[in-house]
Amino acid sequence: xxxxxxxxxxxxxxxxxxxxxxxxxxxxxxxxxxxxxxxxxxxxxxxxxxxxxxxxxxxxxxxxxxxxxxxxxxxxxxxxxxxxxxxxxxxxxxxxxxxxxxxxxxxxxxxxxxxxxxxxxxxxxxxxxxxxxxxxxxxxxxxxxxxxxxxxxxxxxxxxxxxxxxxxxxxxxxxxxxxxxxxxxxxxxxxxxxxxxxxxxxxxxxxxxxxxxxxxxxxxxxxxxxxxxxxxxxxxxxxxxxxxxxxxxxxxxxxxxxxxxxxxxxxxxxxxxxxxxxxxxxxxxxxxxxxxxxxxxxxxxxxxxxxxxxxxxxxxxxxxxxxxxxxxxxxxxxxxxxxxxxxxxxxxxxxxxxxxxxxxxxxxxxxxxxxxxxxxxxxx
Amino acid sequence: xxxxxxxxxxxxxxxxxxxxxxxxxxxxxxxxxxxxxxxxxxxxxxxxxxxxxxxxxxxxxxxxxxxxxxxxxxxxxxxxxxxxxxxxxxxxxxxxxxxxxxxxxxxxxxxxxxxxxxxxxxxxxxxxxxxxxxxxxxxxxxxxxxxxxxxxxxxxxxxxxxxxxxxxxxxxxxxxxxxxxxxxxxxxxxxxxxxxxxxxxxxxxxxxxxxxxxxxxxxxxxxxxxxxxxxxxxxxxxxxxxxxxxxxxxxxxxxxxxxxxxxxxxxxxxxxxxxxxxxxxxxxxxxxxxxxxxxxxxxxxxxxxxxxxxxxxxxxxxxxxxxxxxxxxxxxxxxxxxxxxxxxxxxxxxxxxxxxxxxxxxxxx
Numbered sequence: 001x002x003x004x005x006x007x008x009x010x011x012x013x014x015x016x017x018x019x020x021x022x023x024x025x026x027x028x029x030x031x032x033x034x035x036x037x038x039x040x041x042x043x044x045x046x047x048x049x050x051x052x053x054x055x056x057x058x059x060x061x062x063x064x065x066x067x068x069x070x071x072x073x074x075x076x077x078x079x080x081x082x083x084x085x086x087x088x089x090x091x092x093x094x095x096x097x098x099x100x101x102x103x104x105x106x107x108x109x110x111x112x113x114x115x116x117x118x119x120x121x122x123x124x125x126x127x128x129x130x131x132x133x134x135x136x137x138x139x140x141x142x143x144x145x146x147x148x149x150x151x152x153x154x155x156x157x158x159x160x161x162x163x164x165x166x167x168x169x170x171x172x173x174x175x176x177x178x179x180x181x182x183x184x185x186x187x188x189x190x191x192x193x194x195x196x197x198x199x200x201x202x203x204x205x206x207x208x209x210x211x212x213x214x215x216x217x218x219x220x221x222x223x224x225x226x227x228x229x230x231x232x233x234x235x236x237x238x239x240x241x242x243x244x245x246x247x248x249x250x251x252x253x254x255x256x257x258x259x260x261x262x263x264x265x266x267x268x269x270x271x272x273x274x275x276x277x278x279x280x281x282x283x284x285x286x287x288x289x290x291x292x293x294x295x296x297x298x299x300x301x302x303x304x305x306x307x308x309x310x311x312x313x314x315x316x317x318x319x320x321x322x323x324x325x326x327x328x329x330x331x332x333x334x335x336x337x338x339x340x341x342x343x344x345x346x347x348x349x350x351x352x353x354x355x356x357x358x359x360x361x362x363x364x365x366x367x368x369x370x371x372x373x374x375x376x377x378x379x380x
Numbered sequence: 381x382x383x384x385x386x387x388x389x390x391x392x393x394x395x396x397x398x399x400x401x402x403x404x405x406x407x408x409x410x411x412x413x414x415x416x417x418x419x420x421x422x423x424x425x426x427x428x429x430x431x432x433x434x435x436x437x438x439x440x441x442x443x444x445x446x447x448x449x450x451x452x453x454x455x456x457x458x459x460x461x462x463x464x465x466x467x468x469x470x471x472x473x474x475x476x477x478x479x480x481x482x483x484x485x486x487x488x489x490x491x492x493x494x495x496x497x498x499x500x501x502x503x504x505x506x507x508x509x510x511x512x513x514x515x516x517x518x519x520x521x522x523x524x525x526x527x528x529x530x531x532x533x534x535x536x537x538x539x540x541x542x543x544x545x546x547x548x549x550x551x552x553x554x555x556x557x558x559x560x561x562x563x564x565x566x567x568x569x570x571x572x573x574x575x576x577x578x579x580x581x582x583x584x585x586x587x588x589x590x591x592x593x594x595x596x597x598x599x600x601x602x603x604x605x606x607x608x609x610x611x612x613x614x615x616x617x618x619x620x621x622x623x624x625x626x627x628x629x630x631x632x633x634x635x636x637x638x639x640x641x642x643x644x645x646x647x648x649x650x651x652x653x654x655x656x657x658x659x660x661x662x663x664x665x666x667x668x669x670x671x672x673x674x675x676x677x678x679x680x681x682x683x684x685x686x687x688x689x690x691x692x693x694x695x696x697x698x699x700x701x702x703x704x705x706x707x708x709x710x711x712x713x714x715x716x717x718x719x720x721x722x723x724x725x726x727x728x729x730x731x732x733x734x735x736x737x738x739x740x741x742x743x744x745x
Contacts (some may be wrong), residue, residue, distance in 0.1 A: 039462075039521070083724035092460050092521050094724030096670055097716045111707045112412040118707065182588035244525055251522060287513075308628065312511040343522030343541060349533035350527040359526075368519065 004148055008155040010272045015160065018268025019044065019167045023222035024246035025253065026174050027215035029038060033255060034177065034211030034370040035191035037093025040080055040221060042243025043102030048073040048223020050106035053120040053234035054113060056127040062228050069227075070220030075214030076102065078209075085208045088375035099243075101330075105220075105372065107236050118236040129229040132165075134158035161229040163221060165309045170218065175257040187211055191369035194376040204376045219243075248355035257371065267351045274347045281339040284331040291324035384737045388676050389730075394722055396729050398689075408713060414704055420668035422703055425698025433695055440665075441643025441691030442648040443584070445590040447669025448687050449597045450641035452678035456601055457634035458614035463509060463524025464642040464666025466531030467502040472650045473538055474659035474715020479556040480543070483524050490560040492579060496643055499584065499590050505531060510635030514628040520635070528666075528714030539659060552659040562586060562652045565667020584652035594680040600637070601680075610634050642666060647734040671715050673680070674722040690715070 025042050032039040052069030056062045076098050083094035107118035112119055137158035138146050142191045146154065178184035186207055194204045226242070227234045249267055253259035273280070298317040302309045331338040408418035427433040449466045454461035461467075479498035480624035482489035509523035535552040535553065562584040569577035601607040613630045621627060649661045668690055675689070676682025696709035721729060 037521075039525075072521055083720070086726040087725055089724035089727060091464070091724075093670070093719060095675070096462065096667070097720040097724055099717030100667070100712050100719065104709045104714075107709035108707055108713060110410065111705070111709075115705075118709070157531040208695065241529065244529065247522065248526060306515075308511065308632065309515065312507065316508075325734075342539045345536045345540075353530045356512070356518075356526050356530075358525055359523055360512050360516050361518070376601050 004274075005144065005151055005155070008151055010276050011154050011161075013276065014265060014269040014272040015164065016268075018264040019164045020222040020230070020242055021249055021267055022228050022245045022261060022264040023071060023170065023218045023225070024165050024243055025249045025264050026170055026257065027173065027218035027222070028247055029260060030187070030211045030218070030259060031215040032250065032372055033191045033369055034187050034208045035049045035194060035369055035374070035376070036080070036084055036208055036212055037091040037095065037373045038080065038212070038215060039247070040076065040098030040102075040243075041215075041246055042239055042241065043095075043099035044073040044076045044216060044219035045223045045226070045243045046099075046106055046237070046239040047102040048220040049227035050102075050110060050223075050234045052224035053123065053221075053227035054110065056123050056228050057114075057120050057233070058183055059147070060096055060109075060124070062123075062127050062129055062224075064082055066221070066224040066226055069224040070217050073220035074213055074216035077219075079213045081209050081212045084375060085183045085212075091373055091375075103328055104298070110234065110236075112241055116212070120234040121342060123228060123232045128232055129161035129163055129225070131161055132145055159226070163229055166221065167225070171257050171261045176255065183210075187359045188369075194371050195259075195379070198376070198378060204378075205356060208376075228287065238284065241347075245351055251355055251368075252351075252358050254367070257365040270347055271351050274344060278344065280342040280344075280347065282342055284327055284338050286342040286351070287340060288324035288327040291320050292329070295320040295324065300314050384734060388733060388737070390679070390682070393726070393729055393733065394677065394682070394686075395731075397721035398718065400721050400729070401714055404717055404725040405710065407713045408710070409706060412706065417493065419700055419704065420707060423692070426699030426703075427692050427695045429430055430579040431569075432579050432581045433608050433699075435578040435583040436698070437688070437691040437695040438565070438583040438587050439581065439648065439691075440694040442587045442590045443665040443688045444668055444682060444687035444690045444714055445594060446641050446645040446648070447665050447675060448672030448683040449593055449669075450551075450638040450675065451669040451673035452680070452683055453601070453610070453634055454638040455612045455673055455678045456607075456614045457630060458617075459513070459631065459635060460521050461506065461524055461635065461637075461638045461642075462521055462525045462667075463506065463531075464669045465662050465664065466528035466666070467505045467639040467642035468525070468645045468649075468666050469531040469535045469664045470614065470647035471498040471502040472657055472661055473535060474498045474643060475646045475650045476543060476553050476556075478696050479555060479560045479651060483557070484559050487560060489590070489649060489652065491562060491585070494647050495561070496645040498646045499640035502639040502641070504639070506635045506639020506642070507632065510632050510639075511623055513635075514631040516693060520611065525658070528680070530701060535657075543657060544623075548549065551659050555656045560651060561655055562647075564652075566733065582653040582714045584648065586648040586652050589647065590686075591646070597641075598680040606633065614739055626738065642669070656729075668715060671719045671722075675718055 003127050013188045024045055028038050028041050029046075048069035051072035052065035055068035056065030059065070081093050082096055083089040084091040110116070110120055134153070134157065137154035138150060143151055143154055180187060186202055188195060190204055190207045197207065200202050226238060233240065245267055246264070249260060249263040252263040295317040298320075302313045327340055331340060409416045409419050427437050447468065450464055450467070451461055474497035475494045478493045479490060482493060484493060505527060509520055509527055512518040512523050513520040539551040539553065544551060545554045564583060565578035565583040568576070568585070601611065609620070609625045610631050610633070612623060613625050613627055617627060645662070645665060650657055654661060672683055672686040672690055675686035676684070693711050693714060697708045700710065701708040702707045
């Protein structure tokens with residue numbers, strides 16, 4: 001088994017990796033709660049990462065970098081707003097375009113400014129958000145000798161950059177704004193029934209624009225975090241699908257702020273486990289037993305359903321059973337206590353698989369805001 | 381009633397969008413200190429004035445025809461298949477399994493088998509999100525995005541843990557046997573005595589399969605009862621239901637055709653070009669399909685033309701990266717602008733045209 005300190009280190013890195021997810025997830029939360037789907041989170045994150053790293057590298061000030069990153073992200077949000085709110089275009093298509101725009105422009109501009117193959121130069125101190133050490137926390141050299149409580153305090157609570165604490169703070173703030181203020185009530189209403197909000201004399205367009213701009217600010221902070229804190233420069237495509245994982249976390253969290261925290265920490269944990277442990281061993285018999293259990297569950301579910309259900313879910317159950325049988329046959333000769341290596345890619349794919357399961361509605365159905373994705377056309 | 385003549389909607393609107401995208405890209409090229417005119421000349425010379433340039437362009441075009449058609453078919457059913465990338469990856473897996481484990485006597489049979497394998501695998505990969513949309517109401521855009529990532533994981537697993545030959549370091553399958561290798565345009569040209577044409581360019585016979593796919597999709601969508609049902613569902617769900625169209629069936633079929641087309645992209649890249657299965661062989665073609673379908677107005681002919689345009693841009697972009705300090709990613713920017721103007725901001729392009737035609741009609745009558 002792993003010791004307490006290793007566990008703390010994994011949790012610590014989970015928190016670091018969850019931070020950008022959380023900020024982007026809350027960005028998506030505001031936007032989608034107002035009825036604007038945002039596939040372009042990834043693009044905003046990437047653009048903000050680049051602009052903040054570039055400004056921090058040129059000016060030497062991480063705060064200017066953060067500000068510039070937020071501004072860049074807001075610009076893309078406004079573009080999304082223009083396309084999907086004012087011009088009533090397709091929100092998905094606009095998001096896809098924004099992702100490509102960010103992926104292309106960041107590299108083209110980075111190459112022009114710095115000539116390093118689409119990267120920014122490494123940031124010196126002052127150009128980065130440094131870890132904040134709480135009073136009384138031990139340094140990493142002495143942590144092995146410290147007691148468990150001090151280890152917990154020094155490793156997990158202390159020593160993160162300011163943006164991590166800001167990200168954690170945005171959760172209660174978002175909850176308060178969405179559920180305890182008049183603005184939040186209106187915002188949620190505009191995502192469910194914009195016509196009713198309009199009838200009450202409140203501007204649907206204004207509310208929706210405000211929501212995408214809030215999303216822009218949050219994505220901007222997230223971008224600055226990955227480029228100036230998690231890493232020390234911008235590299236090509238450094239957002240690495242985090243915008244989409246945040247989208248997955250948003251669904252997993254059923255569009256609620258506190259659940260979003262949980263979902264992002266869980267997904268962050270998967271990534272921390274994935275980077276920390278190269279070989280994850282599980283007891284082979286228990287694993288295949290679990291798989292057969294799922295397969296049997298699926299089969300009993302489709303027993304009285306349509307042919308289509310039988311073919312699709314039955315096929316899925318069959319596939320899972322085949323994997324279970326392969327697992328058993330690979331350890332058939334080496335006894336019941338043998339272990340099997342879990343492919344690394346499986347841990348990486350777990351967030352997506354879990355999201356699909358939640359979306360499918362077999363475990364806790366996720367119901368999106370009702371007016372999501374539809375442009376609002378004012379009645380005349 | 382349509383305000384504008386159809387040809388304005390189908391030809392002028394995409395062309396204006398393209399012009400806007402080109403104009404903004406030209407500004408970007410100016411901003412990084414290069415000449416847009418020189419860049420365009422370089423792209424045309426490197427692509428259209430050499431047979432090898434054509435060979436590369438048509439290779440990219442083949443990919444974009446498949447993915448563009450795939451996105452179009454889904455669009456006709458009002459579904460947004462953003463998972464072309466994943467479906468193509470799994471299609472590649474199908475091609476690899478067919479080519480590696482079945483002893484094909486000749487490439488003509490091998491390409492048939494590989495096409496079936498690719499289409500079948502792509503179909504299955506699109507079928508699951510389709511099922512979740514049709515029966516469980518899960519939004520197809522989100523599920524197909526998730527399936528892209530899962531597909532990348534599956535491909536990675538197969539290449540690293542299953543198909544990689546023993547002792548090899550890079551995550552790729554073994555080379556396919558020689559009898560499955562497809563004739564390239566160079567081979568075809570030398571049959572007619574032009575040994576020097578299309579030298580070392582990757583375009584191969586799967587280009588003709590892509591052309592066949594265009595015809596097949598045209599027939600399916602505009603000439604078959606199934607296509608009629610797909611379009612009816614896409615135009616208006618309630619009306620189609622009232623007319624007896626079963627949405628579940630149509631969603632499944634449209635998505636599976638879409639997935640099959642995306643999967644078939646792999647016969648060009650995997651069987652035709654790399655002749656083994658490699659990581660990242662899709663190179664974003666699944667996403668470019670979205671731009672191609674939007675630009676081509678979801679019509680096979682439009683898709684073919686848009687795929688040629690994007691093939692030209694991709695080969696031209698490679699030339700630019702080679703000879704100037706304009707990186708290849710400029711093409712990604714152009715692609716983004718095309719998607720933006722033809723898709724999300726289309727009202728911005730159409731509204732002035734529509735009001736122009738409205739005033740014309742008023743003046744007349």
